[in-house]
Amino acid sequence: MNRLDLHSLTPQRMLWASAGVAVITIVLKTLAWYITGSVGLLSDALESLVNLASALFALxxxxxxxxxxxxxxxxxHTKAEYFSSGFEGAMIIGAAAAILWAALPRLLAPQPLEQLGWGLALSVASSVINGLMAWVMLRAARVHRSIALEADARHLATDVxxxxxxxxxxxxxxxxxxxxxxALVxxxxxxxxxxxxxxxxxxxxxxxxxEAAEPEVLAQIHQTLEGFKHPAIRFDHLTTRRSGQRCFVDLHMHMPADWSLGRAAALRTSVEQAxxxxxxxxxxxxxxxxSNVEPRFDDEKDPA
Structure with a gap:
């Protein structure tokens, strides 16, 4: 799948697809648990239920x-995606608690399993579907810089x-x-x-x-600034922060004091656009x- 295709796979489209896949896998895994009585397959079905709730919340x-x-x-409003990631984490922890609650009694009192062939076949089929979905979502998440999409994709990969x-x-x-x-599994x-x-x-x-921008983003920023390198121009006090799909950078640009405001503003616009x-x-x-002015930053003092 090429880059152009991934750009067309927006986070909204991917999450709708993830919700649809979750419904399919819930049906397959619940059926696998029903015909076998395996608490391991029950735990697998519970995690797929979490997948569905998480995909809808992420959407x-x-x-x-x-x-x-x-x-x-x-x-x-880009930070809303972080709430999605946190919610998904909380749902996963809740699913883990439910699995432990169902598995611990079975560890003390094991029960026979039935029709294992069909149960395993259904589980494998659902895993293949989840694996393909997670692979596409992870690639799309990198293109769109979406932490909500990445969280859902990693959850699907964990499900596999x-x-x-x-x-x-x-x-x-x-x-x-x-x-x-x-039960041990x-x-x-x-x-x-x-x-x-x-x-x-x-x-x-x-x-x-x-949190600061990723190292690869910082490297790209510094590389871009290098293109404007000049003995009379320098950059410093560079800071970055991430906000969902957005990234913000603030910095100082020093230039000769005798430059006109128009010339300086034109250069600043060129750097920002680059x-x-x-x-x-x-x-x-x-x-x-x-060039001869350095900003002064006073550390915030604790109140006496």
């Missing part, structure tokens, strides 16, 4: 993030590994006759998705605290200063 947040800036939100673990566990039960392996699945849930919540919190062209979604703000 709502992405829609809000697309709203233009207004008087109350002069920097836009979850299903793989369940299939291996049920296969081991069939080969060994050790029924307790089914379900517990391992819960612990794995618990880790992913905490990771997503951490990513969300960092975004809400104005930066925003080099990094999609970037908003650049440049403060002009004479």
């Amino acid at each position: 709502a947040m992405v829609t809000i993030a697309k709203r233009p800036a207004d008087e109350d939100h002069p920097y836009g 590994w979850t299903s793989a673990g369940v299939v291996i566990g049920i296969g081991a039960v069939a080969l060994t006759g050790w029924l307790w392996l089914d 379900a517990i391992a699945v819960a612990l794995n998705i618990l880790r992913e849930g905490f990771h997503l919540m951490w990513r969300s919190s960092q975004g809400l605290m104005d 930066l925003m062209s080099a990094v999609p979604g970037l908003r650049a703000t440049i403060q002009m200063l004479p």
Whole structure:
């Protein structure tokens, strides 16, 4: 799939597709659990239910993030995507708790499994669907710089590994006759998705605290500024922050004091446009200063 195709796969379209895939996998995995009685497959079905809720919530947040800036939100609404990532993390943790609640009694009192062939076939089919969806979504998330899309894609990828673990566990039960392996696999699945849930919540919190732009974005910014390098011009005090699909950069541009305001403003406009062209979604703000002037930043003092 080429880059042009990925640009056409907007976060909204991808999340609608993710919700549709979640419905299909819920049906397949619930049917697999129903015919086998496997608590491992039940845990897999519960995670797909979380996928559906998370995709719908992410869709709502992405829609809000697309709203233009207004008087109350002069920097836009792009941070709404971080709420989606945090919500998805919380839902994953809730699913892990539900899986543990269902699996622990089975570990103490194992129950026989039935029609394993059909159950495994349905689980594998749903994993293939999820795997393909996650692959496309991750690529689209990088193109659109959407943390909500990335979070949903990583959750789907985790679901694929979850299903793989369940299939291996049920296969081991069939080969060994050790029924307790089914519950043990379900517990391992819960612990794995618990880790992913905490990771997503951490990513969300960092975004809400104005995390700096990614290293590759910073490298692109510095490379662009190098194109304007001149003995009479220098840049410093560069700071960045991420806000969903947007990225903001602030810096100082020093130039000769005898330049006219028009000349200095024209250069600043050229630099800002070059930066925003080099990094999609970037908003650049440049403060002009004479070469012999250094801004003074006083550290904020704690009240006595």
